[in-house]
Amino acid sequence: MRRRRLRIIATCAFLIFTAACGFFLRGQFHGDPPWRHPVASSQTIHISNTVIQVDFGPGSPDLPKSTILHWVENAASSVATYYGRFPVARDRVLIEFAPGQGILRGTSWGDVGGSPAFHRLVLGEQTTQRDLDDDWEMTHEFVHSAFPSVDDDHSWIEEGLATYIEPIARVQRGFLPAERIWSDMMHDMPKGDPGSSDHGLDRTHTWGRTYWGGAQFCLLADVTIREQTRNQKGLQDALRAIVSAGGTIDKDWPLEKAFEAGDHATGTHVLINLYDSMRDTPKPVDLDELWRKLGVVHSSDGIRFDDHAPEADIRKAITRTPATGVIRPQP
Numbered sequence: 001m002r003r004r005r006l007r008i009i010a011t012c013a014f015l016i017f018t019a020a021c022g023f024f025l026r027g028q029f030h031g032d033p034p035w036r037h038p039v040a041s042s043q044t045i046h047i048s049n050t051v052i053q054v055d056f057g058p059g060s061p062d063l064p065k066s067t068i069l070h071w072v073e074n075a076a077s078s079v080a081t082y083y084g085r086f087p088v089a090r091d092r093v094l095i096e097f098a099p100g101q102g103i104l105r106g107t108s109w110g111d112v113g114g115s116p117a118f119h120r121l122v123l124g125e126q127t128t129q130r131d132l133d134d135d136w137e138m139t140h141e142f143v144h145s146a147f148p149s150v151d152d153d154h155s156w157i158e159e160g161l162a163t164y165i166e167p168i169a170r171v172q173r174g175f176l177p178a179e180r181i182w183s184d185m186m187h188d189m190p191k192g193d194p195g196s197s198d199h200g201l202d203r204t205h206t207w208g209r210t211y212w213g214g215a216q217f218c219l220l221a222d223v224t225i226r227e228q229t230r231n232q233k234g235l236q237d238a239l240r241a242i243v244s245a246g247g248t249i250d251k252d253w254p255l256e257k258a259f260e261a262g263d264h265a266t267g268t269h270v271l272i273n274l275y276d277s278m279r280d281t282p283k284p285v286d287l288d289e290l291w292r293k294l295g296v297v298h299s300s301d302g303i304r305f306d307d308h309a310p311e312a313d314i315r316k317a318i319t320r321t322p323a324t325g326v327i328r329p330q331p
């Protein structure tokens with residue numbers, strides 16, 4: 001029987017963009033587990049061949065539930081667009097309400113309560129349309145569905161992927177401008193730099209190394225795959241292949257198995273080699289050199305793009321809507 005993993009993915013809506021702590025808790029619940037919490041009403045979303053059950057807990061949000069459902073649909077559409085389909089055949093989202101404003105908490109589990117993927121989102125009852133429009137967390141949680149569960153030492157890849165893919169998926173879907181996410185990456189990626197006493201990604205489990213160290217790995221992998229394939233393949237191809245091989249959140253895989261499936265799809269050894277170089281030792285990523293090559297330049301009001309930079313085409317390819325097109329929920 002597969003282990004049922006409890007993972008507190010994100011403990012507050014500001015987790016990724018501030019210095020708040022992230023913890024991965026595995027253990028017993030006090031009371032019923034979230035997938036058995038009460039449900040006041042339910043809706044379903046059909047997207048590619050997936051049915052997403054969206055359950056609402058008790059409570060009186062200011063926003064109509066149709067608006068909240070649309071927010072879930074947009075996140076599902078972003079992730080399906082990135083992966084070419086929604087990554088699992090069935091998914092379940094439980095929206096619970098609490099006093100406050102904004103997305104207060106997001107958590108994902110694999111293979112619980114009869115669902116391959118389950119996400120619990122806690123929304124403040126005073127959440128506004130603007131809060132939902134600005135939200136990254138629902139998309140982040142859906143990205144977790146698209147990678148197998150790996151040992152605790154490798155949580156950096158689960159969080160790094162969700163951190164790196166979430167904004168790219170939203171650009172590919174058309175919900176964010178590319179300038180915005182390169183500006184955010186330039187600002188936030190240094191949070192993943194190893195400290196003086198840090199070890200490799202498998203050995204130092206701080207918030208910065210887990211979320212942004214993992215995201216640095218993903219960015220470097222994406223660029224390196226594209227360098228080695230004349231920009232014909234990217235991390236997106238590797239990740240789609242992992243999902244196609246059955247590597248989703250409800251499966252427990254060794255990390256190497258996922259990376260081998262990804263590398264096979266790109267005809268490279270980028271993921272395995274990069275992992276070997278970053279797993280035990282604190283290999284710094286030269287972000288300034290990456291921005292220079294990609295043509296992401298500081299400017300007075302954020303960033304500007306240098307389309308004459310040597311790898312400007314790689315930068316453009318990373319956020320380009322894939323040939324499989326935008327995937328929307330069926331009406």
Ligand SMILES: [Zn+2]
Binds near residue numbers: 010140141144
């Ligand atoms: Zn996460």
